[in-house]
Amino acid sequence: MRLTSEQIHLFRHNGFLKLSGQLPEHTIRKLKETIAQDISNEVEPVVRDQNGRVVRLSNVVDRDPIFLDTAASALVLDPLESILGPDIELIKNRHNHATLRPASGNRVEGLHRDIKQWSRTxxxxxxxxxxxxxKNGATLVVPGSHHFPGIGARLYEEKWARTLLEQSVPVPMPQGGMLVTDGMIIHGVGQNLTDQTRTSMTMGYHSVDELSDINNPKRILVRGERPYGGNDGSH
Ligand SMILES: O=C(O)CCC(=O)C(=O)O
Structure with a gap:
């Protein structure tokens, strides 16, 4: 479903938006099964916690077609088209992972931005x-913080930025729900106080760069085309 003009306004203003669609149950089941299998077989590339437990699968799109099928489904791309335009690429080298987020001790996972540059969020x-x-660690966002000037992406290493945590709000989501955020928004993950996981998959998207005519193998065209609009030599 396309976004309404009010939803587009809220996204631009606040830096995040809950999408109204929901992943079908069979898709959720298949994703969870595939993730559980790769975690139990420790299929690289993975990220481990301090106890050596696998807590994240990286590069999911090259693991099983279900990941790309989900990330490139109309449920996601229709609303994204309202804010990214008709030509959309999925980014393979940012996000592209599935995360378990088990009980997280006594801390909030560091606030960060997904990208540093205003000019190409x-x-x-x-x-x-x-x-x-x-209770199980909802995503935390600092609404409007995507409008802040360009600053480092690893905010948890910057002392002044810790006060931002006071301004963060949790965004609870249902199973199958999808949240779109501007990569410049300051966000983190709440503490998981339960003994269960809080599994999610994260993907990043760009509009096609009209000034690039170089094929980038780390981008997958998921909607539209790659029209080149550079004016080399002609104007
Ligand atoms: O799972 C979340 O709540 C946040 C995801 C995130 O920040 C990430 O995957 O980089």
């Missing part, structure tokens, strides 16, 4: 494969 979609609540 990305849009991130978080697909929640389990319900995400304040």
């Amino acid at each position: 990305i849009y991130t979609v978080i697909f929640y494969l389990e319900e995400s609540t304040v």
Whole structure:
């Protein structure tokens, strides 16, 4: 479903938007099964926690077609088209992962931005494969912070930025829900106080760069085409 003008306004103003669609149950089941299998077989590339437990699968689109099928489905691309235009690429080297987010001790996972540059931000979609609540570590966002000037992406390493945590708000999401964020928004993950996981998949999207005529193998065209609009030599 396309976004309404009010939804587009809220996204631009606040830097995040809950999409109204929801992943079908069979898709959630298949994604969870595939993730569980790769985690139990420790299929690289993975990220481990301090105890050596696999907590993230990287590069999911090259693991099983279900990941790209989901990330490139009309449920996601129709609303994205309202904010990115008709030509959309999926980014393979930012996000492109599935995360378990088990009980997280006693800390909030560091606030960060997904990208540093205003001039070429990305849009991130978080697909929640389990319900995400304040108790199990809902995504935290600092509304409007995507308008802040360009600053480092690893904010948790900057002392002044810790005060931003006071301004963050949790965004609970249902199982199958999808949240789109501007990659410049300051965000993090709440503490998981339960003994369950809070599994999600995260993907990043760009509009096609009209000034690039170089084929980038780290981008997958998921909608439209790659029209080149450079004026080399002609104007
Ligand atoms: O899962 C979340 O709540 C946040 C996801 C995120 O920040 C990421 O995957 O980079």
